Amino acid sequence: MTSTLGRVAALLGAVAVVVGTTLATPAPALASGGITGQAPCPDAPEFICGTLTVPLDHSGATPGTLDLAVAVTGNTTAPKGDLLFLTGGPGQPGVPAMRRTASTLAPVLKDYRLVMYDQRGTGAHALQCPGLQEDMGSSDLAVPRRKSVADCAATLGPNARFYSTADTVADIDRLRRALGDQRLTLDGVSYGTVVARRYALAHPAHVARLVLDSVAPPQGFDPLDLAALPATARVLRAACRATGCTTDPAADLAATVRRYGNGAQVLSALTGYEFIDPDYGGVAEILREAATGQPAKLQEFFAFVHREVDTASAEELSQGLHSATVCADSRFPWGTADTPVAGRAAALERTRRQLTTEQTWPYDAATATGLGSLLVCLDWPREPVPPTPPAHRKLPDVPVLLLGGDRDLATPYELLYQQAESAHHPQIVIVPGAAHSVQNRAADPAGRQAVYDFLLT
Incomplete structure (x- = not known):
């Protein structure tokens, strides 16, 4: 295998053409009983909000449930089906970003119904660790006090093990069924790219296409940050x-x-x-x-x-x-x-x-x-390891768009080129002058236009 820098030199500036077409089905109305309490969203009444109830433990060994907030746009006849937008972190909710995301993706929303949800442990039901929150805020890298870590682990207790990416992937398949979808189009940013890839690997028959923006490592985190x-x-x-x-x-x-x-x-x-x-x-x-x-x-x-x-x-x-x-x-x-x-x-x-x-x-x-x-x-307490797919396993053969900014330090584009190797026909767009989260933040519209073209082709 060539080195990462060699791959970057070979691929930088090139945009691969996505081949093949994807059959799409109209987005159905929300399946009866899958998402409860459906009503206009309190802070954004142009969207419909509801609650998806999922098991705390998808194996069933530990009792309990979690309520996840869900928001959708109102177009139930979208010809290309549902577009699930996945936020980052891990730790960011989705529903509070519904209005902003709908504005960003407005050119495709005649063809797609936009879906966002609060991943387990986020938003109104966020896991609360006050000391750790004070120490780190929104940073992945700020150094916390050891007492803050110990207090957080004690507060979460043994149920902390039910907040892995594998659990989130299982939640998304519950959401897909509640929406009445055969397949989803997934658009993930940062940690959302990890969730999108992991879902595609676990449920390849239920994915239509993937947008991966600011691509994170396969497991979501390189502890040494060597990229x-x-x-x-x-x-x-x-x-x-x-x-x-x-x-x-x-x-x-x-x-x-x-x-x-x-x-x-x-x-x-x-x-x-x-x-x-x-x-x-x-x-x-x-x-x-x-x-x-x-x-x-x-x-x-x-x-x-x-x-x-x-x-x-x-x-x-x-x-x-x-x-x-x-x-x-x-x-x-x-x-x-x-x-x-x-x-x-x-x-x-x-x-x-x-x-x-x-x-x-x-x-x-x-x-x-x-x-x-x-x-x-x-210093995190010892706990069982959730199942993970092999690091170099190929994604299903569906269209994949990978976006990056050449000023991004959170997820440098070297990671994007590594992950492009797992796609069959990747389309790659690097936006000059853009940092993290190209769709949401880049001044240059090239990345957003690439998403529109990709989703509507």
């Missing part, structure tokens, strides 16, 4: 060229990390800042001053990003749900969630010693092993 670390140099240098800066921000970042040992904090702040300015305006100057021993502006930058981006309530992005899902799904340097806690720190230290400069530059090995979501799971 984002080297991608930072590419992204910052591209932003520097676009804004006319005269320094090398990658070299200055490397010098800053060597001087202060704050790589995890820098990466967290840069990943948050892309949501404010994908040109990373002012960052090159901040890094140059820090590299030469003047860190005051860098500290102000950290505080600004935490205040403006990383603060979020559990209802907006539940860190309890995020931790439960990431810890259940992921493979770590110590193994999985079923690895005894006592041996995890030693395994992580062995990994730190083995990491190379090539893997981590312009950061260091301590950055890779010191990121927030990894440290949450370091």
